[in-house]
Amino acid sequence: xxxxxxxxxxxxxxxxxxxxxxxxxxxxxxxxxxxxxxxxxxxxxxxxxxxxxxxxxxxxxxxxxxxxxxxxxxxxxxxxxxxxxxxxxxxxxxxxxxxxxxxxxxxxxxxxxxxxxxxxxxxxxxxxxxxxxxxxxxxxxxxxxxxxxxxxxxxxxxxxxxxxxxxxxxxxxxxxxxxxxxxxxxxxxxxxxxxxxxxxxxxxxxxxxxxxxxxxxxxxx
Ligand SMILES: C[S@@+](CC[C@H](N)C(=O)[O-])C[C@H]1O[C@@H](n2cnc3c(N)ncnc32)[C@H](O)[C@@H]1O
Numbered sequence: 001x002x003x004x005x006x007x008x009x010x011x012x013x014x015x016x017x018x019x020x021x022x023x024x025x026x027x028x029x030x031x032x033x034x035x036x037x038x039x040x041x042x043x044x045x046x047x048x049x050x051x052x053x054x055x056x057x058x059x060x061x062x063x064x065x066x067x068x069x070x071x072x073x074x075x076x077x078x079x080x081x082x083x084x085x086x087x088x089x090x091x092x093x094x095x096x097x098x099x100x101x102x103x104x105x106x107x108x109x110x111x112x113x114x115x116x117x118x119x120x121x122x123x124x125x126x127x128x129x130x131x132x133x134x135x136x137x138x139x140x141x142x143x144x145x146x147x148x149x150x151x152x153x154x155x156x157x158x159x160x161x162x163x164x165x166x167x168x169x170x171x172x173x174x175x176x177x178x179x180x181x182x183x184x185x186x187x188x189x190x191x192x193x194x195x196x197x198x199x200x201x202x203x204x205x206x207x208x209x210x211x212x213x214x215x216x217x218x219x220x221x
Contacts, residue, residue, distance in 0.1 A: 005123040014073035032145040032198040033057045039143045045111035051118030055080025063091040070098035100128040108137040138213035149176040
């Protein structure tokens with residue numbers, strides 16, 4: 001399937017978003033971010049937040065957890081670093097430029113991997129999902145907040161038509177649930193544990209996937 005998002009365009013788009021991102025996207029995703037942090041902290045421990053952006057979620061994590069944040073956009077991360085320093089968030093261990101599709105971490109490095117409003121912003125979402133699954137330990141979770149595309153029907157058609165426009169703004173509108181189903185079918189190491197609607201308008205969702213340990217995987221196969 002051809003991908004309409006290109007990494008250099010995404011980087012360019014978020015360089016422009018960085019100065020105003022919190023103002024535009026702060027309140028609208030607040031409930032979703034809280035839900036994602038709560039889900040991640042139910043597991044707790046070493047938490048990776050991919051696409052951490054300006055670090056808007058970072059003050060929400062309890063200091064008992066250790067957080068690593070990565071993002072492809074240096075201007076977004078510059079704001080995150082300033083936030084961490086200003087608020088003295090000592091439990092934020094690392095903030096680094098990194099591509100979600102090529103994470104520079106060993107397998108099974110984290111208890112939880114979080115991606116908030118990121119899966120629809122990367123050029124190859126399935127590659128990013130593969131990487132999230134790789135770096136989480138067996139028994140750990142992948143927590144995603146995202147817009148779920150409509151797929152077929154009028155809304156799906158509108159989403160496809162809008163892609164060239166939203167692609168230039170740094171996100172896609174056309175990533176339907178069937179892409180997650182296909183990804184899960186290719187990845188027997190993960191199981192869906194929750195799909196919950198999020199505001200605004202129920203067009204967004206909280207998704208939780210658990211990485212199975214090898215024994216559980218054998219029983220299920
Ligand atoms: C819509 S913003 C979400 C930011 C933040 N997670 C939030 O909750 O507001 C999408 C973020 O994903 C980042 N991003 C896009 N493509 C990426 C990639 N391939 N690897 C890492 N981060 C990426 C962007 O730079 C941007 O910071």
